[in-house]
Amino acid sequence: MLRTSNGPRIFVLGWTLSMICGLVLDFHHPHQLKAGLEGLNMELPDQPETLEQILVDCRDTLKYGVRTGHPRFFNQLSSGLDVVGLAGEWLTSTANSNMFTYEVSPVFVLMEEVLLKKMQNIVGWLEDEGDGIFCPGGTISNLYSILLARYHFYPEVKTRGMGALPQLALFTSEHSHYSLKKSAAVLGLGTDNMVMVKCDERGKMISAELEAAIVSTKKKGLVPIYVNATAGTTVYGAFDPLNDIADICHRHSLWMHVDAAWGGGLLISDRHRMKLQGIERAWSVTWNPHKMMGVPLQCSAILGLLKECNELGAEYLFQKDKHYDVSYDTGDKSIQCGRHVDAFKFWLMWKAKGSEGFEAQINKCLENAEYLYDQLQRRTDFKLVFDSKPEHCTVCFWYTPPSLRCLPAGPEKEAKLHQLAPWIKARMMEKGSAMVGYQPLGGKVNFFRCVLSNPATQQEDIDFLLDQIVQLGQYL
């Protein structure tokens, strides 16, 4: 039984230890956890539980959860557990405040400003070009970018709605994140009007295809307003040719947004920032420090001029007759009212690492991706989805088990290969040894997508993953 006074320390210690030497997860199916077979009673009582039981509930909650900070958690773009970031999040919860006004969050509002200016500066914007906000995730950041574009060309949309506008068209690549389509649905633009531009075999938007799509869309009577270029696609980690896209946007007077949710962190690395050349020409940028920079969830920025687009001036919150400089009441830039404090943990991490610490951490993750790529090239039982050095921290590959090696290429082999990744992943989750994502894409059957954004991951963890896949695949 845990001693009450030491409860929180023991939890966190246990959690940290389990990441160093333990399993990534202790998997149970929904019906198993719901049945309370494992001791966790989910139901909400009328009467209070004892403090002892609450501590048991806390322990069980962590026990049956997933250790996303484990060096063998390769499943998601966000991973790792930075202790300073965690401390920042704990203090944020302790302050329990809201970002809408300076009066309730004076320090956090100023920290947000400092961070956003720094990020704009790193993007390459001049001092007065930018503005921005932290918001709940990259999808919402991308949604903001479309809002900004629409308002820029048609400010009357705010009062009169889309009915007052011509039929608009937006462009993004077929490898871009689904948030672009989702935002088009939410904002009333319609997914049909989000034109998906073709990519090359590495997942980069083909700029000639973009220009052709713009021209043909105009011919159909639609009005193009917006192009999203992706800096670090979700699956391949590809970088669209930003300068070429910026040229096209300039020629056609279109809003250029760069979704650097996943790739933004590379801007901090002298070795890798050239992959985002041209980002300084964008009119808005999405950048998630909770992905490549290891900030605890959530921390996502949209950079761009937001204020007029979203402001409504609610009098109970944004009084103009306050005794301080009310330009620091930044809440009206947001489409939220109350807004979680996402700035402090990021600010604190920056203090503790410095830009150089972030750079080293990012370089290390990229080195891990290159190491995995090298290993995959060497081993004959693996095949890369595309055969070039990874530009970012995702590496995509197939594994061919002994039972499939002799099969001739064709539909039967493809079908079996398609079932293989889910099967291996399921066994891996049941063992709890590692987690890695998989998916099909276009005509390609299910392949593994290994993410290497956790700086705690070592080469031996990467070797372990490949050996584990081989070991499980043998039983097929």
Add this chain to the structure above:
Amino acid sequence: MLRTSNGPRIFVLGWTLSMICGLVLDFHHPHQLKAGLEGLNMELPDQPETLEQILVDCRDTLKYGVRTGHPRFFNQLSSGLDVVGLAGEWLTSTANSNMFTYEVSPVFVLMEEVLLKKMQNIVGWLEDEGDGIFCPGGTISNLYSILLARYHFYPEVKTRGMGALPQLALFTSEHSHYSLKKSAAVLGLGTDNMVMVKCDERGKMISAELEAAIVSTKKKGLVPIYVNATAGTTVYGAFDPLNDIADICHRHSLWMHVDAAWGGGLLISDRHRMKLQGIERAWSVTWNPHKMMGVPLQCSAILGLLKECNELGAEYLFQKDKHYDVSYDTGDKSIQCGRHVDAFKFWLMWKAKGSEGFEAQINKCLENAEYLYDQLQRRTDFKLVFDSKPEHCTVCFWYTPPSLRCLPAGPEKEAKLHQLAPWIKARMMEKGSAMVGYQPLGGKVNFFRCVLSNPATQQEDIDFLLDQIVQLGQYL
């Protein structure tokens, strides 16, 4: 100097002590904090700072912040600091996971389901009527409700956009939250098409006005689809007549949403839930446990059938060939991709308090509001904005200082009264003794809006607030 190993404990202890016996805030203007005069250097370094400096930064961040859990913080609808809720948030940060799929958040996904079912049950919906999600704040919850209504009547909007639809009209009261208008702007409906229905003197929507507005809007050729009724308005804390509004929605086949962001908590109280009679007839409901139930920020639910409205089926995340029941991959219901875990802290608080604990806490806050109302009635130097017993935990009033008492009613007195509330609030913030909101409304000059949602507030804190206003007003 703080000892490193005890740092976090000392911070939290200091924070808690400062709430019991200290100031609500230590106010500084933006230029003062930015100049680093107070020791907090905001700038982001290239090189790491020392651990000692990081601890000083943490201490200063809390020092110059606002103690929103202080019993004399009457400024915002969200206040208080529940220790179990805080522990829940700390463990949530430690788990650092994401709500999109069961595979990365098995326990949290199930907890969310249990909580949402419980909330639906309390609203009065049958088992299979509901669904829902926790999302980042009441504004986003209300935005979801309009999305739901639009999709219900015009599912083609998702692919074809608003261009394929007639001109739609939505209805809400003039006292409702500004998020309704903001959502109309964001979703491409236009703020002009959000019809603001008149309220009575207590801030309740006049149902006859609603029906008249619907009829006249139809005559103008617009298509009404949606009515928002508010259960607990932001300023007066008023409850719209839900049954009357439900009748009207039924007659005109309109979507009925109830924004119970602020009032939802009262459903748990046998003494107060009749104020929300008719909520069970709504098709969607916003309910923020981070307001009236004291859950740490943020925790806001939208109840309603979300899935088809928002799903896009991204293949890298929502694979259908996983080895578990993928109906628990709830992320595609959301307009976000990554989503913060807001369920656990709420679940843990429910375990620790039971429904009865929440009920007692809510009843106590309402009693505090009644106590303030009684005091204001008794004291001749205060005047209530409307003279009836508060239905919720906001009380609105003016203070008339000695210098204004002899002035005859008229524009001069009104103008001086209008300047009074900001002046007193500013002095109060400079002293750090308390925080209370103010605002004008309609033709009314600035009045104080005192929020009593913190169960830690005692009657002596309420007396203190009034005495403090009198004391500061004397100097005018």
